[in-house]
Amino acid sequence: MKFSHSPLLSQALPAWRARLMLLGLLTSFLTLIGWSLYLQVFNRTFLQEKGASRYSRVIELSATRGRIMDRHGDVLAVSTPVKSIWAIPEDAKLQPAQARALAALLEIDVREMNRKLASDREFVYLKRQISPEVADKIALLNLPGIHDQREYRRYYPTAEVTAHMLGFTGTEDIGQEGVELAFQATLAGKPGSRRVIKDRRGQIVEDVESIKVPLEGKDVILALDAKIQYLAYTNLRQALAENRAKAGGIVVLDAKTGEVLALVNLPTYNPNNRIRLAGAQLRNRALTDTYEPGSTMKPFTAALALEKGRFRYDTLIQTAPGTLTIGSATIHDAHMHGMLTVSQVIQKSSNVGAAKMALSFRPEEMWSMFDSLGFGTPLKLGFPGEVGGRLRPAKSWRPIEQATMAYGHGISVTLMQLAHAYLAFARDGDLVPLSLTRMDTPPLTGKPVFSAQTAREVRAMLELAVLPGGTAPKARVAGYRVAGKTGTAHKLDGGAYANKYVSSFVGFAPASDPRLVVAIMIDEPSGGAYYGGDVAAPVFSRVIAGSLRVLGVAPDAATSTLQAAREDEEPVRESM
Amino acid sequence: MLRLNLILMILALTSAIGTVASNHRARKMYAEIEHEQARMRDLEVEWGQLQLEQSTWAGNARVEQIARNKLHMKSPGAGQVLSIDAGKP
Numbered sequence: 001m002k003f004s005h006s007p008l009l010s011q012a013l014p015a016w017r018a019r020l021m022l023l024g025l026l027t028s029f030l031t032l033i034g035w036s037l038y039l040q041v042f043n044r045t046f047l048q049e050k051g052a053s054r055y056s057r058v059i060e061l062s063a064t065r066g067r068i069m070d071r072h073g074d075v076l077a078v079s080t081p082v083k084s085i086w087a088i089p090e091d092a093k094l095q096p097a098q099a100r101a102l103a104a105l106l107e108i109d110v111r112e113m114n115r116k117l118a119s120d121r122e123f124v125y126l127k128r129q130i131s132p133e134v135a136d137k138i139a140l141l142n143l144p145g146i147h148d149q150r151e152y153r154r155y156y157p158t159a160e161v162t163a164h165m166l167g168f169t170g171t172e173d174i175g176q177e178g179v180e181l182a183f184q185a186t187l188a189g190k191p192g193s194r195r196v197i198k199d200r201r202g203q204i205v206e207d208v209e210s211i212k213v214p215l216e217g218k219d220v221i222l223a224l225d226a227k228i229q230y231l232a233y234t235n236l237r238q239a240l241a242e243n244r245a246k247a248g249g250i251v252v253l254d255a256k257t258g259e260v261l262a263l264v265n266l267p268t269y270n271p272n273n274r275i276r277l278a279g280a281q282l283r284n285r286a287l288t289d290t291y292e293p294g295s296t297m298k299p300f301t302a303a304l305a306l307e308k309g310r311f312r313y314d315t316l317i318q319t320a321p322g323t324l325t326i327g328s329a330t331i332h333d334a335h336m337h338g339m340l341t342v343s344q345v346i347q348k349s350s351n352v353g354a355a356k357m358a359l360s361f362r363p364e365e366m367w368s369m370f371d372s373l374g375f376g377t378p379l380k381l382g383f384p385g386e387v388g389g390r391l392r393p394a395k396s397w398r399p400i401e402q403a404t405m406a407y408g409h410g411i412s413v414t415l416m417q418l419a420h421a422y423l424a425f426a427r428d429g430d431l432v433p434l435s436l437t438r439m440d441t442p443p444l445t446g447k448p449v450f451s452a453q454t455a456r457e458v459r460a461m462l463e464l465a466v467l468p469g470g471t472a473p474k475a476r477v478a479g480y481r482v483a484g485k486t487g488t489a490h491k492l493d494g495g496a497y498a499n500k501y502v503s504s505f506v507g508f509a510p511a512s513d514p515r516l517v518v519a520i521m522i523d524e525p526s527g528g529a530y531y532g533g534d535v536a537a538p539v540f541s542r543v544i545a546g547s548l549r550v551l552g553v554a555p556d557a558a559t560s561t562l563q564a565a566r567e568d569e570e571p572v573r574e575s576m
Numbered sequence: 577m578l579r580l581n582l583i584l585m586i587l588a589l590t591s592a593i594g595t596v597a598s599n600h601r602a603r604k605m606y607a608e609i610e611h612e613q614a615r616m617r618d619l620e621v622e623w624g625q626l627q628l629e630q631s632t633w634a635g636n637a638r639v640e641q642i643a644r645n646k647l648h649m650k651s652p653g654a655g656q657v658l659s660i661d662a663g664k665p
Binding site: 064067074075076078079080081155157158161199203204205206207226227230234478479 | 602603606607610620621624625627628630631632634635636637640657
């Protein structure tokens with residue numbers, strides 16, 4: 001009998017068995033579809049991340065801070081990598097021998113280090129900024145819980161010579177003073193990161209994506225000339241030692257462009273080693289300290305007198321008997337000079353003469369001249385703590401105040417402001433803004449303050465001041481015609497004028513076509529001499545002579561001046 | 577029919593092996609560029625350090641000291657300078 005004819009087959013099975021089977025299969029399929037839907041759609045990102053974390057890594061890309069260079073490209077500040085050693089105290093279970101080896105490499109005390117490792121913090125620095133070579137040796141020790149971190153340290157090869165100009169950065173590589181702060185945005189780099197695939201040996205095999213492109217810090221090229229800066233520094237330091245002065249400052253400007261070629265303040269500090277820093281060392285005096293400029297203001301009074309047409313350079317002014325009483329106050333001259341021309345008032349530095357000129361102005365006229373010269377307003381070079389000095393509104397001036405301002409009392413300025421204002425004489429009466437960075441296309445003309453005629457006449461007066469018969473023959477330079485004005489001011493001490501002085505000199509050279517403006521301020525000289533012509537003028541002479549030589553400026557003086565400069569004669573005492 | 581299938585299979589195999597090979601080469605080259613970039617960074621660091629060293633050795637203070645003390649040089653006095661004006665007789 002054939003199988004197909006078996007009577008068993010003819011017997012019908014119950015229909016529910018087939019349906020049950022189908023239902024079972026259907027449920028299984030639905031479960032599978034549901035699960036894959038769950039994994040592929042709802043849980044997809046989570047699972048992909050999990051997978052990626054097995055092989056892909058995010059790498060930090062560090063960016064270096066830009067360098068600072070002088071105008072010739074000599075490096076003044078550069079960042080170079082160092083390592084910082086840090087620990088997770090919980091993981092750092094060191095054997096005594098290991099701890100000793102580590103402390104010896106770090107050059108720190110073992111007990112000090114153990115105390116740090118015993119703290120309950122999660123992260124402690126053991127030592128920051130060590131050389132990469134030492135860090136490599138520490139890595140070879142293979143200590144648990146001890147890690148290193150790459151950081152940058154800033155080095156300043158010119159050290160104290162450029163300290164105030166450059167400033168410094170903190171341990172986080174952020175500018176805190178000087179150019180480092182003023183140009184923080186340019187200098188700072190922005191670290192970036194990228195995602196890569198690493199193989200099992202830890203080698204990068206594929207670049208997946210760049211998360212953030214690192215931005216290297218840009219270099220800053222300063223207007224500063226390292227040679228002139230060094231000249232200014234050594235000569236000022238020598239003058240401070242000779243005159244036993246408390247402090248001093250010097251500023252050298254390029255008269256053609258308004259660039260700051262040198263800026264020195266003393267006392268100074270070494271930015272590479274800043275332990276035990278005193279506030280006095282940090283002060284960027286040329287920008288943050290104001291002083292009463294004294295007689296260095298007189299040329300501005302004379303310029304305004306010429307400008308308003310009320311005086312000519314040869315107009316006679318009666319300065320006898322050497323005193324001038326306004327209200328209850330009296331202005332004195334150091335010597336009685338009698339009848340003086342405007343030129344001679346500047347040459348001999350007569351207070352009475354300057355005051356008489358000033359009294360012919362309306363207060364507003366004088367105020368607006370001071371204002372357009374930049375007095376009373378900070379220069380905004382970007383340095384911290386820059387001040388504008390004191391220039392009260394013209395409405396509140398009394399006649400005696402107007403008279404004293406004519407010779408630089410009752411008004412206060414910073415050394416940088418004064419040097420900047422003298423640009424108006426060194427140029428043809430116009431003022432260009434100052435620049436800390438090298439300018440490739442300097443402005444040809446600036447904001448006019450005086451007419452070119454006035455500027456030329458004042459230049460001639462200032463040239464007289466350094467010739468025999470003036471207040472500063474010691475400012476002369478062999479081979480060059482120089483011009484300038486001394487200042488000797490009593491210092492205000494608690495509201496009253498004390499027997500302390502500020503000696504200053506502001507001048508420029510060569511007088512025939514000024515190239516450099518140099519301003520010098522010496523605070524509290526106590527070596528006997530205190531007149532600007534004795535204390536500050538010799539510094540001017542040495543600094544400007546060296547600077548003109550460095551810049552290769554052709555001498556403009558006849559040989560007879562050469563001879564004259566060698567004679568040593570006593571300057572005329574200026575009035576205070 | 578069989579021949580066509582064989583050809584297609586060989587083609588597919590070659591392509592697969594080619595993909596693997598080029599992927600491997602890409603990774604090797606990537607490792608190489610990575611290595612060179614690291615070298616570039618190291619050289620940049622070294623350059624910075626050399627610049628620093630140069631500035632230290634060529635510092636004005638050091639040059640002046642050596643010129644004065646070791647070589648016994650001094651700046652010329654007022655009468656020792658002769659200035660020559662180019663262009664004028």
